[in-house]
Amino acid sequence: MILRLALIGFGNVGQEFARMLLRKREWLLSxxxxxIEVLAIATRSKGSLMSERGLDLARVLEVEKTHGDLRHYGEGSLDITPLEMIDRCDADVMVELTTLDIGSGQPAIDHISYALRSKMHVITANKGPIAFAYDRLESLAKSMNMKLRFEGTVMDGTPIFNLAEKALQGCEVIRIEGILNSTSNFVLTEMSGGRSLDDAVKEAQRRGIAEADPSLDLDGWDAAAKISVLANVLMGAGSAPDKVVRSGVTNLSPDDLTAAAREGKKVKLVARAERTESGVVTSVSPERLNCTSPFWSVDGTSSAVTLVTDLMGNITILEIDPEVTQTAYAVLSDLLLIVEWMRCNEP
Ligand SMILES: NC(=O)c1ccc[n+]([C@@H]2O[C@H](COP(=O)([O-])OP(=O)(O)OC[C@H]3O[C@@H](n4cnc5c(N)ncnc54)[C@H](OP(=O)(O)O)[C@@H]3O)[C@@H](O)[C@H]2O)c1
Incomplete structure (x- = not known):
């Protein structure tokens, strides 16, 4: 089977996914x-590429590494928008890997809707669209008989949605709790060793964990987007990042953490989604945890999520020190599930 892809976004994840396709080419065939052919790649500022025969991914990666601009690829280089690319290319699957916009989820929501309407399956690692518009996008996908998959949006490649969909069929998710943001978790771990917030953030930036502007992480926005994704998909919450009751870690001092340690506790930024009589309530806030918490040993850049279910009790999934490879793998695993679905649904 020949599967044709179009990529929107070719940054860290897009490039790692391209390397993975090259590395697993023989395995995928045998x-x-x-x-798998990549027919098109669109970026915001580094040009776009299209080829009906499929792009030479090794050369695309080389061009990106050498020039930082896809226009140096030569033949097939274009200056078109992602929507024009979708119009002009005959891909089976569109992979959306653009930057998160925490205020609206755009323009990724438009990219995804347009691709679904153009009869392309969609995979994304961008949490914005699923945090802001899951219900709308999922019902559009269903109405077009297309698949929308997003395993990389919350815990990189660690299976949460695939686990819930395949292995927990019939279970109702009653509550979700998680340590979902690696930067704030790293900062809190460093502060519990006596470092100031500023020093801990600088250390996170030095190690490439935190962005130059870490406020999205430290103010709890990233965790708010992730708990919205989890709650929307697993609990039908209709949440969005701006509906999450949110407080971050910037008001904490090393004294708060050492005081907690004296009482045998750790402070962690915990995201929650809980069913109440008025619907699902989502929140992100620092909490004092004791050593019986499943999150006690989730330090540094690790993260964890607990699904509280009616039939399978509590299931905690731990992800230790993720790298970009895991997120690229999420895209590949989503792709394989789409292929499985396509094969089962062939006319
Ligand atoms: N990195 C990770 O480990 C990780 C983990 C989980 C989830 N994610 C999510 O995965 C997505 C991609 O992450 P990344 O690290 O690869 O980001 P990145 O390195 O910043 O790359 C983003 C890519 O998207 C392109 N882009 C941005 N806005 C665009 C637009 N409006 N139209 C077309 N192209 C656009 C950028 O083009 P230009 O370079 O021209 O601006 C760039 O190629 C993000 O949503 C991120 O939150 C990443």
Whole structure:
């Protein structure tokens, strides 16, 4: 089977996914009978590429590494928008890997809607669209008989949605709790060793964990987007980042953390989604945890999520020190599930 892809966004995740396709090419052919071609790549400022025969991914990666601009690829180089690219290319799957916009989820929501309407399956690692517009996008996908997958949006490649969909069929998710933001978790871990917030943030930036502007993480916005994704998909919450009751870690001092330690506790930024009589309430706030918490040993850049279910009790999934490879793997695993679905639904 030849599967044709179009990529919107070719940054860290897009490039790692391209390297993964090259690395797993033989395995995909021999084990899955899959010949994956990337027909098009669109970026915001570094040009776009299209080829009906499929792009030479090794060369695309080389051009990106050498020039930082896809226009140096030569033949197939264009200056078109992502929507024009969708119009002009005959891909089976569109992979959306653009930057998160925490205020609206755009323009990724438009990219995804347009691709679904153009009869393309969609995979994204961008949490914005699922945090802001999951219900709308999922019902559009269903009405077009297309699949929308997003395993990389919350815990990189660690399976949460695939686990819930495949292995927990029939279970109702009653509550979700998680340590979902690696930067704030790293900062809190450093502060509990006596470092100031500023020093801890600088250390996170030095190690490439925190962005130059870490406020999205420290103010709890990233965790708010992730708990919205989880609550929307697993609890039908209709949440959005701006509906999450939110407080971050910037008001905490090392004294708060050492005082907690004296009482045998740790302070962590915990995201929650809980069913109440008035619907699902989502929140992000620092909490004092004791050593019986499943999150006690979730330090540094690790993260964890607990699903509280009616039939399977509490299931905690731990992800230790993720790298970009895991997020690229989420895209590949979503792709394989779409192929499985396509094969089952072939006319
Ligand atoms: N990195 C991770 O480990 C990780 C983990 C989980 C989830 N994610 C999510 O995955 C997505 C991609 O992450 P990343 O690290 O690859 O980001 P990145 O390195 O910043 O790359 C983003 C890419 O998207 C392109 N882009 C941005 N806005 C665009 C637009 N309006 N139209 C077309 N292209 C656009 C950028 O083009 P220009 O370079 O021209 O601006 C760039 O190619 C993000 O939503 C991120 O939150 C990342």
């Amino acid at each position: 084990s899955k009978g899959l010949d």
